[in-house]
Amino acid sequence: MTQPTIQTLNAEDLSSRLQQLAQGAGIQQWDLGASCSTDTSVQVDRGEAKQMKGAQRSAITLRVWNGDGLVGITSTSDLSDTGLARALSGAREASDFGNAEETPAFSPLATAPLAPLDQPLHQPQPILSLLDTLKQAERQLLDRHIAISTVPYNGLAQRSSERLYLNSEGACRHQSLTTASLYLYARAEEAGRKPRSSGAMRMAYGAAELDIAGCIEEAAERTIAHLDYAPIETGYYTCVFSPEAFLDLIGAFSSLFNARAVLDGVSLSRRDSLGESVAVPFLSIRDNGLHPGNVGASAFDGEGTPTAPLDLVAAGMLKNFLHSEATARAFGVAPTGHAGMGAKVSVGADWFEIGVTPNSDGGQQDLDRLNHSGPVVVIDSLSALHAGVKASQGSFSLPFDGWLVEGGVSRSIEAATVAGDIRTVMKAIVGFEGVAKITPDGLCPYVWVEGLSITGEA
Amino acid sequence: MLRLESLLASGRAAGADLVEIFLERTDHLGVLAEQDTITNVSPAFGMGAGIRVFLDDRDGFVSTNDLSDNGLIQALEQALGMLGLSHSSKTSGPFGGLKVMRDFAIDKMDWLTNCPSIAEATLKLLEGTSRLEHHGNHLQARRGSYSRDWQSVLIAASDGTFARDIRLHQSLGLNVLAADGEHRAGLGRRYGTSDRPDDLRQWDADAAAQDVCTSVGTMLYADYVEAGQMPAVLANRFGGVIFHEACGHLLETTQVERGTTPFAEKVGQAIAHEAVTAIDEGLSEGAFGSLSMDDEGMEPQRTVLIENGILKRFLSDRAGELRTGHIRTGSGRRQSHTFAAASRMRNTFIAAGPHTPEQLISSVDKGLYCKSMGGGSVGPTGQFNFAVEEGYLIENGQLTKPVKGATLIGEAKEVMPRISMCANDLELAAGFCGSVSGSIFVTVGQPHIKVDSITVGGR
Numbered sequence: 001m002t003q004p005t006i007q008t009l010n011a012e013d014l015s016s017r018l019q020q021l022a023q024g025a026g027i028q029q030w031d032l033g034a035s036c037s038t039d040t041s042v043q044v045d046r047g048e049a050k051q052m053k054g055a056q057r058s059a060i061t062l063r064v065w066n067g068d069g070l071v072g073i074t075s076t077s078d079l080s081d082t083g084l085a086r087a088l089s090g091a092r093e094a095s096d097f098g099n100a101e102e103t104p105a106f107s108p109l110a111t112a113p114l115a116p117l118d119q120p121l122h123q124p125q126p127i128l129s130l131l132d133t134l135k136q137a138e139r140q141l142l143d144r145h146i147a148i149s150t151v152p153y154n155g156l157a158q159r160s161s162e163r164l165y166l167n168s169e170g171a172c173r174h175q176s177l178t179t180a181s182l183y184l185y186a187r188a189e190e191a192g193r194k195p196r197s198s199g200a201m202r203m204a205y206g207a208a209e210l211d212i213a214g215c216i217e218e219a220a221e222r223t224i225a226h227l228d229y230a231p232i233e234t235g236y237y238t239c240v241f242s243p244e245a246f247l248d249l250i251g252a253f254s255s256l257f258n259a260r261a262v263l264d265g266v267s268l269s270r271r272d273s274l275g276e277s278v279a280v281p282f283l284s285i286r287d288n289g290l291h292p293g294n295v296g297a298s299a300f301d302g303e304g305t306p307t308a309p310l311d312l313v314a315a316g317m318l319k320n321f322l323h324s325e326a327t328a329r330a331f332g333v334a335p336t337g338h339a340g341m342g343a344k345v346s347v348g349a350d351w352f353e354i355g356v357t358p359n360s361d362g363g364q365q366d367l368d369r370l371n372h373s374g375p376v377v378v379i380d381s382l383s384a385l386h387a388g389v390k391a392s393q394g395s396f397s398l399p400f401d402g403w404l405v406e407g408g409v410s411r412s413i414e415a416a417t418v419a420g421d422i423r424t425v426m427k428a429i430v431g432f433e434g435v436a437k438i439t440p441d442g443l444c445p446y447v448w449v450e451g452l453s454i455t456g457e458a
Numbered sequence: 459m460l461r462l463e464s465l466l467a468s469g470r471a472a473g474a475d476l477v478e479i480f481l482e483r484t485d486h487l488g489v490l491a492e493q494d495t496i497t498n499v500s501p502a503f504g505m506g507a508g509i510r511v512f513l514d515d516r517d518g519f520v521s522t523n524d525l526s527d528n529g530l531i532q533a534l535e536q537a538l539g540m541l542g543l544s545h546s547s548k549t550s551g552p553f554g555g556l557k558v559m560r561d562f563a564i565d566k567m568d569w570l571t572n573c574p575s576i577a578e579a580t581l582k583l584l585e586g587t588s589r590l591e592h593h594g595n596h597l598q599a600r601r602g603s604y605s606r607d608w609q610s611v612l613i614a615a616s617d618g619t620f621a622r623d624i625r626l627h628q629s630l631g632l633n634v635l636a637a638d639g640e641h642r643a644g645l646g647r648r649y650g651t652s653d654r655p656d657d658l659r660q661w662d663a664d665a666a667a668q669d670v671c672t673s674v675g676t677m678l679y680a681d682y683v684e685a686g687q688m689p690a691v692l693a694n695r696f697g698g699v700i701f702h703e704a705c706g707h708l709l710e711t712t713q714v715e716r717g718t719t720p721f722a723e724k725v726g727q728a729i730a731h732e733a734v735t736a737i738d739e740g741l742s743e744g745a746f747g748s749l750s751m752d753d754e755g756m757e758p759q760r761t762v763l764i765e766n767g768i769l770k771r772f773l774s775d776r777a778g779e780l781r782t783g784h785i786r787t788g789s790g791r792r793q794s795h796t797f798a799a800a801s802r803m804r805n806t807f808i809a810a811g812p813h814t815p816e817q818l819i820s821s822v823d824k825g826l827y828c829k830s831m832g833g834g835s836v837g838p839t840g841q842f843n844f845a846v847e848e849g850y851l852i853e854n855g856q857l858t859k860p861v862k863g864a865t866l867i868g869e870a871k872e873v874m875p876r877i878s879m880c881a882n883d884l885e886l887a888a889g890f891c892g893s894v895s896g897s898i899f900v901t902v903g904q905p906h907i908k909v910d911s912i913t914v915g916g917r
Binding site: 004045048049050051052054056057059072073074076077086087090091092094096098099101102108127149153154185187196197220234265342385387390391393395397404415416417453455457 | 521522532599628687723839841869915
């Protein structure tokens with residue numbers, strides 16, 4: 001069969017064409033973020049192909065500075081000369097409405113050395129090979145338990161991609177990457193009982209590297225573990241967050257660490273919050289996009305600033321904010337490598353490392369959720385974070401999948417929500433359990449938190 | 459046209475049952491105002507193609523930004539290859555050519571140029587944030603946002619389908635964050651329409667700002683709601699998001715295909731209280747989810763989903779009809795050329811009933827009034843949850859104090875029979891729906907409705 005042609009970006013050609021077009025339009029200062037990707041993916045349904053997809057994408061975001069130093073942008077998927085010229089013209093027009101009170105500039109680190117990343121490039125597999133692999137994975141998952149009737153949400157995908165950052169002062173960043181991902185979300189149902197579902201996902205640099213057996217095992221274990229369920233009584237419980245759930249919660253409140261949100265007045269932190277106690281004295285939160293467990297890490301951000309580790313919370317104290325060039329300038333610090341690209345540049349976290357601050361007491365030791373006399377609520381996964389988190393207010397109310405553990409006996413919870421305030425949660429951490437686990441969003445152990453409100457249906 | 463026919467003929471000659479080509483050009487403008495300053499103007503434009511090939515009940519789909527002859531041929535070859543087809547197969551019948559093009563775009567060619575300019579949009583947004591300042595107290599952040607999405611599409615398929623259209627969606631939003639000591643409340647409202655280039659100019663910024671400020675002022679000092687099972691009255695307009703998420707998605711044939719809807723075998727049976735009639739249509743003039751044709755070239759319909767509690771129809775697209783037997787309803791929709799169309803909702807609402815809103819509230823001894831809903835989600839087994847943005851206690855048939863932090867939790871098949879009263883004040887509200895074929899423009903709607911019992915999450 002026809003294999004897709006891998007899309008590529010020619011930095012030299014793009015830079016030269018842009019320079020020429022910009023000069024013709026009288027634009028002296030510009031920068032550009034470009035990306036292209038070639039994707040293939042498959043989904044299956046009870047042994048048959050459900051959908052097979054391929055995609056070739058390319059896109060640029062172009063920023064220009066006008067004669068008054070104001071910035072405008074335009075994005076397009078049209079990389080032809082005509083498309084670039086129109087993008088320049090659009091960005092030039094948008095710059096007339098640029099914000100004079102806060103104008104982005106080139107990052108002072110846009111030409112600084114990048115940290116090396118060990119990201120092996122893999123050739124894409126033929127899509128029919130992906131299909132066979134996914135069919136087998138589905139079969140094996142269905143065979144794990146008679147109650148698992150379907151795997152309604154599944155997918156095996158691979159991507160070859162490139163990113164560029166160029167600017168009119170000669171900065172040129174380039175990164176090539178291949179990634180693959182597998183997710184399996186099973187549905188199980190026993191006679192006279194409600195259907196239950198759970199799943200797992202894996203990422204790797206190539207489809208051949210995916211831990212398929214581990215993904216099947218985890219999806220099966222999680223799904224089967226929810227078959228025996230009961231409602232839970234509403235009340236206050238000690239909760240044990242899985243690594244994935246706690247990372248989701250911290251990620252949803254990452255505006256706490258975001259200088260952009262601080263400047264915009266929508267963060268719970270203020271400009272002078274650095275150095276304040278925000279958590280128990282043994283909590284450490286570090287943003288580290290360069291961690292080897294972060295599959296698909298970016299070597300640089302949208303402004304060309306190198307990705308680098310950054311301590312956000314250490315010994316329970318707020319240590320640093322995430323910055324773009326503009327927010328860093330406003331705070332009098334260096335950009336941290338967390339910027340997007342725009343006229344108003346967004347700021348975002350990369351990949352969290354959460355755990356014990358070295359040389360602290362580490363909180364309560366020897367925690368063991370499975371043998372706890374209880375009761376404790378184990379929160380395996382959180383849902384609806386987009387709706388249930390009020391990041392600027394600190395509150396959350398989120399449905400979750402999990403178990404109630406009492407007297408060493410664990411039973412799945414039928415349906416419930418957990419509610420609280422992130423500031424309270426970070427000060428109510430009892431301790432950590434087990435070895436930190438690498439997930440797609442970060443590294444974290446199980447986290448024990450006391451006194452959270454659970455609403456159940458009992 | 460010749461190029462399209464050549465591609466379609468080539469796909470058929472290779473053995474495909476059906477080949478569909480979706481071509482798209484887009485033009486987007488986003489504007490953001492914060493406090494009294496324009497902080498972001500973000501134009502974007504693009505183009506692309508999505509090629510879908512069917513063989514039996516399977517399909518392969520490839521999207522590309524490369525609209526050259528070579529790019530389109532490669533995309534077609536790749537899609538054919540996914541189904542094990544190539545030009546050496548040559549097993550299928552001939553291609554009969556495209557029909558005369560149905561041109562829904564012909565009267566819409568000036569829509570983009572008739573839209574407000576960037577300058578007009580910025581002025582209108584600044585008027586909005588200024589009116590927020592005027593009406594609000596303790597406002598820590600004021601935001602106004604404007605989004606204009608113009609899309610030109612052309613669809614050609616080997617069954618002769620040939621149609622083009624232009625779509626225009628504009629939306630405006632106002633958001634505020636209020637803070638007073640330890641009290642904080644954030645709230646927003648969004649307004650959106652389709653196919654009305656002049657719409658931003660008609661927007662009443664003052665009324666919108668007053669609405670937002672009144673609500674956030676009330677919620678700033680609200681107590682947390684006490685969790686438990688209780689009756690609830692849900693206000694009209696965006697209250698319809700619950701029906702959309704909790705029940706509407708389960709009436710799409712994509713869910714039948716996956717085996718994830720409890721209603722798959724229930725056509726003709728009662729799945730809701732007899733007070734409930736629910737409709738999905740793409741016809742209401744100016745509504746966010748209205749269409750001249752869907753993304754498979756079919757004209758939209760008014761589809762009665764539930765009538766007096768009885769399940770009548772599912773929403774179906776081409777693949778849904780092929781795989782489940784439910785007849786297409788003009789509901790094949792996608793965000794862009796990068797997605798294959800799927801059965802999706804358009805303007806979805808619960809029909810008006812005979813009561814007044816006051817009658818619903820006065821029928822509740824102790825419960826929750828949900829004046830404004832936030833977002834929510836529905837899980838793979840049908841469980842839903844929705845944040846209540848603005849809520850009030852109902853005590854002895856009267857609205858009393860405001861409460862925050864409420865989440866409505868339930869399961870469609872259990873909650874639908876508990877919608878026992880519908881008021882006579884149906885209204886629609888614009889929204890976005892994210893699902894298998896991307897994020898699309900929809901409206902949700904309902905009159906005030908009463909749910910006899912629902913789980914309210916809180917603290």
